[in-house]
Amino acid sequence: MNRLNLKQWEKQDSSLKINLLKNNCGPRIVEIKKVKKETPTVKALTFHDEKCALAKPGQFIMVWIPNIDEIPISIALTNEEDLVTIAVKKVGEATEALHNLTFKDKIGIRGPYGTFFSNYLNDEVIIAAGGVGIAPLMNVIKDLATFKRKAKIIFGAENKRELLFLKEIKKLIFNKPFLNFIPATLDGSYGVKSDVASILEEEIKDFKGQVLTCGPEPMIYKIFKLCIKKGVKLQASLERIMKCGIGVCGSCELAGFRVCKDGPVFNLNLLKLMKKELGFYKRDFSGNLIKLT
Numbered sequence: 001m002n003r004l005n006l007k008q009w010e011k012q013d014s015s016l017k018i019n020l021l022k023n024n025c026g027p028r029i030v031e032i033k034k035v036k037k038e039t040p041t042v043k044a045l046t047f048h049d050e051k052c053a054l055a056k057p058g059q060f061i062m063v064w065i066p067n068i069d070e071i072p073i074s075i076a077l078t079n080e081e082d083l084v085t086i087a088v089k090k091v092g093e094a095t096e097a098l099h100n101l102t103f104k105d106k107i108g109i110r111g112p113y114g115t116f117f118s119n120y121l122n123d124e125v126i127i128a129a130g131g132v133g134i135a136p137l138m139n140v141i142k143d144l145a146t147f148k149r150k151a152k153i154i155f156g157a158e159n160k161r162e163l164l165f166l167k168e169i170k171k172l173i174f175n176k177p178f179l180n181f182i183p184a185t186l187d188g189s190y191g192v193k194s195d196v197a198s199i200l201e202e203e204i205k206d207f208k209g210q211v212l213t214c215g216p217e218p219m220i221y222k223i224f225k226l227c228i229k230k231g232v233k234l235q236a237s238l239e240r241i242m243k244c245g246i247g248v249c250g251s252c253e254l255a256g257f258r259v260c261k262d263g264p265v266f267n268l269n270l271l272k273l274m275k276k277e278l279g280f281y282k283r284d285f286s287g288n289l290i291k292l293t
C-alpha cells in the first residue's frame with residue numbers, strides 16, 4: 001500500500017524515485033478531464049499528459065490515488081491533443097476510489113512503462129479480447145483502421161452491458177470493410193453467443209497471420225494452446241500484482257519474468273517458457289504463489 005498524501009508522494013526520496021527520474025517517466029500530477037461510465041463495472045477516465053500520449057499500445061502507467069494506493073493500469077486511447085484515456089474496472093479499494101473521481105479531481109501517474117504490441121501492421125491480425133482486456137488493444141485497432149490493414153476483432157464479455165468502448169470500436173470500424181468486428185457475449189445478449197477462445201478456434205483455421213490478445217488469464221491460456229497447435233504467432237498482454245512497476249521489487253514475478261519490465265506484452269516464445277505457471281498460478285500481495293481461480 002502507498003498511503004501517502006499528495007506532498008509526500010511527490011517528494012518521496014528513494015531509489016525508486018531516482019530510477020523513475022532516470023527514464024524520464026517520473027511522478028506527475030494530472031487533472032481528470034472526463035469521466036465516463038462505460039459499463040456497470042468499468043469507468044473511463046481521461047486526462048492530459050504528453051508522455052502518456054506517446055505510449056505504445058499495450059504499455060501501462062502506475063496510477064496513484066491520494067492516501068490509498070498505487071496500481072498499474074493500461075493506457076487505452078490517446079489522441080493528438082495529448083488526451084489519454086484509461087479504463088478502470090472496480091475490483092477493490094483503489095479502483096473504487098478511482099470510480100468516485102469527478103471532473104478536475106487529481107491523481108498521480110508515472111510511466112508509461114513496459115513492452116508493447118508490435119509488428120501488427122506487417123501481418124494479417126486477429127484481435128482476441130475479453131472484457132476490460134480490450135483497453136490495451138484500442139490503439140492497435142485505431143492503427144489498423146488508420147493504415148487500412150486487414151483484421152478481425154473478436155471482443156467478448158459476459159453480456160452486452162459489459163462490452164466497454166463499443167461505441168468507439170463501431171466508430172473506428174465504420175466504413176472499413178477490411179476490419180471485421182465479431183462481438184460476442186456469454187448470455188447471447190449481443191453478437192455471437194459464445195466465448196472469445198471458441199470463436200478464435202474457428203477463425204484461426206488456415207490463418208497465417210498473428211493473434212493479439214488480452215483478457216482473463218484462462219482465456220489467454222486457451223488461446224496460447226490454440227496458437228501453439230496451429231503454429232500461429234501470438235502476442236499476449238498479461239497481468240500480475242505490481243508495486244514498483246519498473247523491475248525492482250519482484251512482486252510481479254511470473255516464471256522468472258518480471259511482468260512490469262519484461263512484459264506486460266509477451267510473444268509466443270516467451271509465453272512457452274512460462275507454461276508451468278501461466279494459466280495456473282499467480283503471486284498474492286505477500287509474494288506467495290497461489291492457484292489462479
Ligand code: FES
Nearest residue numbers: 243245249250260
Ligand atoms: S512491479 Fe516491481 S518488479 Fe515488477
